[in-house]
Amino acid sequence: MKIVILEDDPWIAELLRQVLSSLAPNAELSQFSHVGPAVNHIKANGLDLLLSDLNLPDASGLEAISAAHRKNPNCPRILITSSIDRATVMAARQAGITDFIAKPFTVEKLLTRLSGLIHQDGAAIAATLDGMDNIHTFLQQRLGQTLFVPWSRPEDQQAVLALSSDCTQQELVRLARLQPALLAGLIRQANSDNRAENDFDCLSAEQAIGQLGLASSIELAVRLARTGPVLFDARLREKADHLMQQQTSLAKALTRLAHHQSVDAGPVRSAVSLCRLGEMATLCAIQNFLNYGQQLEDSELDALLQRFAPEFGNRIKINLKLPFLIRELIGALFKLPQSSLRKDRVIMRIAALETGLDDDPIQLSQLRQWVGLPVT
Numbered sequence: 001m002k003i004v005i006l007e008d009d010p011w012i013a014e015l016l017r018q019v020l021s022s023l024a025p026n027a028e029l030s031q032f033s034h035v036g037p038a039v040n041h042i043k044a045n046g047l048d049l050l051l052s053d054l055n056l057p058d059a060s061g062l063e064a065i066s067a068a069h070r071k072n073p074n075c076p077r078i079l080i081t082s083s084i085d086r087a088t089v090m091a092a093r094q095a096g097i098t099d100f101i102a103k104p105f106t107v108e109k110l111l112t113r114l115s116g117l118i119h120q121d122g123a124a125i126a127a128t129l130d131g132m133d134n135i136h137t138f139l140q141q142r143l144g145q146t147l148f149v150p151w152s153r154p155e156d157q158q159a160v161l162a163l164s165s166d167c168t169q170q171e172l173v174r175l176a177r178l179q180p181a182l183l184a185g186l187i188r189q190a191n192s193d194n195r196a197e198n199d200f201d202c203l204s205a206e207q208a209i210g211q212l213g214l215a216s217s218i219e220l221a222v223r224l225a226r227t228g229p230v231l232f233d234a235r236l237r238e239k240a241d242h243l244m245q246q247q248t249s250l251a252k253a254l255t256r257l258a259h260h261q262s263v264d265a266g267p268v269r270s271a272v273s274l275c276r277l278g279e280m281a282t283l284c285a286i287q288n289f290l291n292y293g294q295q296l297e298d299s300e301l302d303a304l305l306q307r308f309a310p311e312f313g314n315r316i317k318i319n320l321k322l323p324f325l326i327r328e329l330i331g332a333l334f335k336l337p338q339s340s341l342r343k344d345r346v347i348m349r350i351a352a353l354e355t356g357l358d359d360d361p362i363q364l365s366q367l368r369q370w371v372g373l374p375v376t
Contacts, residue, residue, distance in 0.1 A: 001027040004042060006052040006064050007080065008033040016051055019110045035059040039067045046071055054081040054088070062095040069096030135289055135296060139308050142285040147316045149181040149277060150229045150284040152240040160225035163218050169209050172217060176205040177251070178244070180280055183273050184320050185224045186217060191321065201323040204266030229284050236283045239301060243276045246357065253351035261371055263344050271329035271348065274322065278313020279305050285312070333357060346371055
């Protein structure tokens with residue numbers, strides 16, 4: 001396998017070389033800091049994978065992308081850049097880009113992204129790009145790939161990035177409850193660390209931080225904030241903000257109901273914070289579609305969420321290995337199993353009906369009566 005690295009930052013170039021060497025020890029690695037020598041090498045020797053920075057000392061990395069595209073149309077051509085604005089995306093697509101890696105990045109992120117490219121079929125990449133003009137096709141393809149939950153509020157992401165060693169557990173819990181990506185990451189790590197020992201299911205931010213320790217939890221939170229995707233499109237951010245406002249209303253109702261019914265508030269609060277994973281993952285995939293220079297009509301957004309969010313949600317809950325109880329409680333927000341009227345499930349459904357997530361006045365009256373609440 002022939003791999004070309006085009007990067008003028010010595011630290012980044014060495015990091016790329018080390019990661020690729022670990023993933024493909026038998027690959028032929030060629031490293032350049034200028035576009036001219038890289039293009040000459042590509043024309044003379046061919047290649048199977050190109051990783052190129054955008055801004056090089058002598059020219060744009062897109063010239064190398066174009067040369068690689070002409071030499072081997074089926075090879076992955078990855079642009080490494082900190083600027084993913086619309087103009088850059090359009091120029092990159094015209095040059096023949098197949099994907100982006102955004103700066104800054106970590107070793108973990110590089111390993112995840114590049115491991116899938118080492119043995120990736122170039123024809124499959126081309127097929128994916130051919131389907132990018134159709135948002136439905138694009139989202140359907142995304143279901144078979146790694147899904148991501150974006151940070152819904154940039155200010156929360158910046159707050160996590162600014163965390164210091166004197167951050168309190170209370171502040172970290174508050175941020176985790178606001179951000180599904182952070183809460184899911186903490187719970188998954190806590191359960192992963194303890195699974196082999198006692199099959200312990202961590203069900204809340206408080207439990208996760210207690211399991212991991214505050215220092216390790218802060219380190220994990222900062223790493224998730226640094227590498228997590230964000231929503232750039234104003235319409236997607238507005239939709240995410242609306243979903244998070246619904247989440248806040250649900251959380252207030254459930255805190256009150258859990259206290260009244262003597263139900264453990266930790267799991268139900270977690271379920272509320274994570275109940276929109278499908279919608280958030282779908283918004284993230286749509287942002288990726290837009291990053292490739294595609295267009296989205298305003299009228300399409302709600303229909304796309306309704307069509308794809310349930311499938312995205314199921315996939316990402318499984319991938320994140322969310323505890324079954326949390327997944328069960330999330331389900332109760334939308335449909336209450338009649339065979340098992342547990343109090344925790346019932347108050348989830350009551351909160352959903354009280355806050356307008358669903359509309360069924362008859363069921364709301366019946367459930368309030370069942371738990372001993374006044375019927376309005």
